[in-house]
Amino acid sequence: MDKQKTGLRAKAPKSVISFLVAVFVLVSYHTAFAQQQERMVRISEIEIDPAFLEAYKTILAEESAASVKLEPGVIAIFPMYQKENPTSVRILELYASKTAYEQHLKTAHFLKYKTATLNMVKSLKLVDMGVIDVATMPLLFRKLKEDK
Template sequence: MKFQNISLFFLFAISINCFGQDTNMEKKDVAKGEMMVRIAELEIDPNAINEYLNILKEEAEASVRLEPGVICIYPMYQKENPTQIRLLEIYANKAAYESHLQTSHFKKYKTSTLAMVKDLKLIDMQAIDPESMAIIFNKLKQ
């Protein structure tokens, strides 16, 4: 089934998109209370899901690799309904998020997927225990 390939994609995306960031920056911004956490809820047109995931994969990988202020972009989908995508986005601060919106890879993602996205909700979150983030990421690296 094509959604088995989607599962493998997300395991790969997790390993790329939540590792390798500078923990000194994370600790500094967490200590100052500047970290920005957001959940994006998307519904994707079922006819475009595979194309959407390919574009998302490219954008998420580039964001984490190229932007020091992008701590994590963690894409997921609902097991029961793979067209329901969720992204956990963690930025060092609001300036890093605003900078992310101006990058060529994000603009390419946004314009090329516009017709594929049936619904989008952006939910700003507040971490309950932000100090544990560095521990979580270090544990994943082991």
């Protein structure tokens, strides 16, 4: 009888540990999935009329800085251009949620940007993206501060 109890005691911790690991994995997956669903990531592909490129870059820099500084739901507005074709602009946009994005569209600084650049933009394509590595997202821009 004592051998049976000892065997059960030895097996019990392993099954408890297995159960806890399974629960942890499920909770982690659910949390990561929920965060992925909540965040909104987009790449804006914009072609600028070369005659307005410098003016456009100035207006975009002001808008992106204001968005990140003033809006808690805007995680990043990161404008860039193709080196071989400077009029081909890409903007990585990262929002805390779709609601944050919708609020961003109503801000004075975004509306000013949109109005001021309307005749400068030859084409605009908005590409909604899915996130592969949710766990690394919080580290992305934090490292830039460490380099200073």
